[in-house]
Amino acid sequence: MDRIRIVGGNQLNGVIPISGAKNAALPLMIASLLTDDTLTLENVPHLADVEQLIRILGNHGVDISVNGRRERQGESYARTIHFTCRNIVDTTAPYELVSKMRASFWVIGPLLAREGKARVSLPGGCAIGTRPVDLFIEGLQALSANIEIDGGYVNATAPEGGLVGARYTFPKVSVGATHVLMMAATLANGTTVLGNAAREPEVVDLANCLNAMGAKITGQGTATITIEGVRSLSGARHRVLPDRIETGTYAMAVAMTGGDVILEDTDMALLDTALEAIRRAGAEITETNSGIRVVRNGAGIKPVDIVTDPFPGFPTDLQAQFMGLMTMAKGTSHITETIFENRFMHVQELARLGAKISLSGQTAKIEGVSRLKGAPVMATDLRASVSLVIAGLAAEGETMVSRVYHLDRGFERLEEKLTRCGAHVERVSD
Numbered sequence: 028m029d030r031i032r033i034v035g036g037n038q039l040n041g042v043i044p045i046s047g048a049k050n051a052a053l054p055l056m057i058a059s060l061l062t063d064d065t066l067t068l069e070n071v072p073h074l075a076d077v078e079q080l081i082r083i084l085g086n087h088g089v090d091i092s093v094n095g096r097r098e099r100q101g102e103s104y105a106r107t108i109h110f111t112c113r114n115i116v117d118t119t120a121p122y123e124l125v126s127k128m129r130a131s132f133w134v135i136g137p138l139l140a141r142e143g144k145a146r147v148s149l150p151g152g153c154a155i156g157t158r159p160v161d162l163f164i165e166g167l168q169a170l171s172a173n174i175e176i177d178g179g180y181v182n183a184t185a186p187e188g189g190l191v192g193a194r195y196t197f198p199k200v201s202v203g204a205t206h207v208l209m210m211a212a213t214l215a216n217g218t219t220v221l222g223n224a225a226r227e228p229e230v231v232d233l234a235n236c237l238n239a240m241g242a243k244i245t246g247q248g249t250a251t252i253t254i255e256g257v258r259s260l261s262g263a264r265h266r267v268l269p270d271r272i273e274t275g276t277y278a279m280a281v282a283m284t285g286g287d288v289i290l291e292d293t294d295m296a297l298l299d300t301a302l303e304a305i306r307r308a309g310a311e312i313t314e315t316n317s318g319i320r321v322v323r324n325g326a327g328i329k330p331v332d333i334v335t336d337p338f339p340g341f342p343t344d345l346q347a348q349f350m351g352l353m354t355m356a357k358g359t360s361h362i363t364e365t366i367f368e369n370r371f372m373h374v375q376e377l378a379r380l381g382a383k384i385s386l387s388g389q390t391a392k393i394e395g396v397s398r399l400k401g402a403p404v405m406a407t408d409l410r411a412s413v414s415l416v417i418a419g420l421a422a423e424g425e426t427m428v429s430r431v432y433h434l435d436r437g438f439e440r441l442e443e444k445l446t447r448c449g450a451h452v453e454r455v456s457d
């Protein structure tokens with residue numbers, strides 16, 4: 028099994044190209060199930076989760092062709108992928124496929140909308156909390172679906188004539204349930220109004236793509252999304268938006284090691300709150316023609332308290348990385364996680380590098396130390412694993428991160444991007 032070996036101590040200097048967002052690409056790919064025409068997605072990142080979803084969609088009858096387009100010599104590959112689902116050949120998403128990635132559960136929306144039925148295994152994914160599916164079920168029921176749970180599967184059927192538009196207000200903000208209800212409602216009879224909807228940029232990206240396919244969606248990016256059902260959707264061409272989590276991760280890496288890096292092909296507006304926290308920690312962040320410049324020289328890292336929240340708040344997907352940064356702050360900081368109840372698995376691994384962190388309920392107290400020391404550590408989930416990389420970049424000596432398949436789910440060419448900026452990071456295959 029591959030491991031990542033890091034020898035810490037180098038500053039980061041150079042350019043890092045930011046990939047297309049995993050969490051936008053996944054729902055966009057799933058939207059291809061809604062039409063018998065071709066949906067072409069540009070800027071799709073090459074990640075394990077994308078490959079897994081390609082397998083799942085193939086199982087439902089989606090024909091997929093990939094144009095690998097080398098954007099920069101030896102660097103990042105942004106791919107253009109064509110998805111064509113003339114007929115849905117199978118409305119079942121089996122346990123063997125869905126258990127590997129939670130987002131694959133989202134096929135339930137398009138399958139139900141287009142075929143009137145879906146049988147989808149209850150999901151798996153990162154072990155960061157219980158992550159139930161009650162909101163999906165309640166929401167689909169509001170659209171008149173009949174839902175039964177049996178033997179680990181959700182069996183959903185639409186009434187004769189299809190789903191029926193309705194008003195549904197989420198009791199809690201959910202990115203996935205917003206994606207699914209928005210997709211399902213595009214082909215429903217009548218108008219659906221979703222209240223307390225997720226406002227994440229990835230939701231806006233999906234709504235924009237659906238509109239390019241002929242859907243009638245308004246209000247995306249606000250808490251109330253209105254979807255006027257249409258009879259059918261067509262194909263479209265759409266570019267996946269930049270990965271704000273990858274952007275924030277590398278910005279935090281630069282803040283941690285010091286240096287001067289341009290994050291290319293990305294957009295500050297996608298992560299205002301996180302960038303503001305990094306600024307307060309002592310980095311200079313400015314907009315450039317091609318993206319974002321992050322600089323930290325001389326000054327030490329200042330302690331900053333954060334609380335995770337749905338967009339536009341501080342993203343839970345950057346919480347572990349920010350904790351990595353705070354381990355070397357000059358003072359004590361507090362990080363409160365409000366989205367997932369079990370997203371602190373990186374704490375004990377960061378402690379192996381010498382970090383001083385104590386947990387009280389959903390809040391971590393981080394007492395900054397003046398040095399971290401390399402050690403063997405284990406990746407426990409996608410974002411936790413990259414927090415260990417960030418800490419390893421600043422630690423003295425060698426850090427060996429095992430179970431890197433977690434990283435491969437969400438970070439395209441991580442070693443390459445960091446190495447080109449002067450870091451000592453390599454993949455070791457046993």
Ligand code: EPZ
Pocket residue numbers: 049050051053129130153156157158159160161162163164199200201202203204343344366367368409410437
């Ligand atoms: C998306 O997951 C992201 N995944 C996650 O990123 C991200 O952490 C999360 O949104 C929050 O921003 C993708 O986009 C593929 P939620 P999702 O439904 O949609 C609870 C990563 O590392 N909930 O917004 O699964 C849930 O348990 C991943 O890239 C219910 O209670 O998250 C959580 O506490 C990890 N019932 C909260 O809502 C439900 O039916 C928010 O979850 C659904 C969710």
